[in-house]
Structure formats: C-alpha cells, structure tokens
Amino acid sequence: MNYRQLGKSDLAVTPIVMGCWGISDEAMWGPQDDADTRATIHAALDHGITFFDTAEAYGKGRSESILGEALKPYRDRVIIATKVRSANVSAPEIRAACDASLKRLQTDTIDVYQIHWPSHSVPFEETMGELMRLRDEGKIRYVGLSNHGSQDMAAMLALGPVISNQVPYNLLWRAIEDAVLPACGQYGLGVLAYSPLLHGLLTGKYTSAEQVTGGRARTRHFASHRPGARHGEPGAEDELFATIERIRGIAADCGLSMPLLATAWVLHQPGITAVIAGARTSVHLADAVRATEITLSADVLAALDAATLPLKQRMGPNPDLWQSDSRFR
DSSP, rough: OOOEEOSSOOOOSSSSSESSTTTOHHHHHOOOOOOHHHHHHHHHHTOOOEEEEOTGGGGGHHHHHHHHHHGGGGGOOOEEEEEEEEGOSSHHHHHHHHHHHHHHHSSSSSSEEEEOOOOOOOOOOOHHHHHHHHHHHTTTEEEEEEOOOOHHHHHHHTTTTEEEEEEEEEBBBOOGGGTHHHHHHHOOEEEEEEEETTTTTGOOOSSGGOOOOOOGOOTTSSTTTTOOSSSSSOHHHHHHHHHHHHOOOHOOOOOOHHHHHHHHHHHHSSTTEEEEEEEHHHHHHHHHHHHHTTOOHHHHHHHHHHHHHHHHHHOOOOSSSSSSSSSSO
C-alpha cells in the first residue's frame, strides 16, 4: 500500500486503518474471542496495515487493552490513534484519561489523541491548553478531532495545531461533502473516514429494513422507533434500500463485491486520507486492503454519484449520523 501524509504532520499512514470498535463492543457486534482479536490485529500487520484506531469508550477500555497487548512487540512500526470521550475533556479529566489510555495501550506515547465528540460545556481553551501540555510532556504526539464541524474545527485550530478529523463517510452517508470536508481541506486536516460500509449495510447482506436490527438501525436512515435511536425523525428506509439495490447493480456490472466497491469509492474521493475499516476477522481486512488496488473509472464514479444522490438529498446537510440537533458545529 502507498503511504499518505496525515494532515500537516510527519506521520505517513496506510490508506486502510484497522478500526477497533468491533473487537470490544459485543452488544453492537456480537461476541468476540480475545485470541481471535489478537490474530486479526497480527493479520493487519501481515497485510501491511500499520495504523490502528481505538477509543477509551470502546468496550469501556477493553479495545485499548487488547490492542496494546497485541501491538506491544511491534510498537516501533505502528501508529496508534485513540479518542477521549467528550465527558473527559476538562484539564484534570483529560490528563487522567490520557494516562489511563497510555497504561491500557502499554505505550509511552499516543501518536494521535483525538477528541471523540466536541464538548460545548468545557471551554475549548481549557481542553487545548491541557492537550498542548500533554504533547510537550511527550505523552501524545499530535492532536486529532473526531466528529467536529467547520466552526469547532476553526475554534480548535485557533488554539493549537490539529492534524486530522475523523468523520462518517460512505455511499449512503455523504453529508460531510457539504461543509465538513471542504473545511478540512481549507485547514489542511487529514480526513479519516469511518463507517465505509455503514454498519454492514453495504456488505450486501441486507435487502430490507426489517432485516436490520439492534444498534445497526439507530442511524437517521431508520425510523425513530428503532431501539437506541435518538433523532426523532421518520427516517428514509424505503429510499435507503432502493439506493442499496442500485449500488448492488453497479457492483455486479463492475464484477466487484459491494464491500470492495464501497470501500474503493471512499478511497477515490478528494480529501480523504484513509478509510477506517472495522475488522473482527482477517477476511474483513483482506477485503479492505484489496480495495486499495482497485481503480474505478469515471463512468463508474458518475453512476455511483447518480445512484446515491437522491438519498443524500433526502438526508440533508446535517452531518450527524445519529441526532437531529447536530453535535457538528
């Protein structure tokens, strides 16, 4: 895989990042054996993936612990990004959270320390001030953001250097194209795109909304009565699955699986540095890596744009995948 520079940093990163939410949240993704997880992490290294993304919130720290154990012998050849919860961004709390993540990850330095969601109850000045102290002490190398809109990006950058923003982006969720992605380009931030398959909807497994259950159906695509939904909107289930069928047809015409086509599409989009591919098995990783080898023609890209534009317009410009009162500002 070709390496890409992450924003205005000296970090050269692989275009596929192993996302580590799925290895720890059994309520969302189902049971996962720790030995299988370690094998998957080592398979990522075998595939050439050297960038791993986790968070203190994933499995209440379990994801960081498993990742830290598995990567300890390889620490000098990998980049580790983790995220701090928005509830932990006051000066004393972010310091304690960082120390706890360092301990779980079994490392002296976190390469990219990201704010998981913006907090509008703690002044940005307090948060960034403490992050800069953690950087100066060598506990973190770079500050990254996650789920931040253009206003909050500008406010944070006015207080200190930030290198990246992690946001949801896929063929079924293109809302960041309106304001977030242009702002990242304006500020020179690397963009880490998560949910390239939108919780499995772009794997081809599902053919109707009724088949999607649990936390996978809590996005704004689905009706507000779904378990865990926080948006209060009617959703767009019919348009969602009509779009999936159009994508399925394009994938068949290309001779590609839906996951390969969907991941390759994200990698082809301007401004995207890397795709975070959630992986629970080595097969998931192999599929994601194969996507880096695919070149989509202009005709295919145009067909995918046309196929997904009605859903994009239906969902509107709010880039928050889960809430109507967007936390992206």
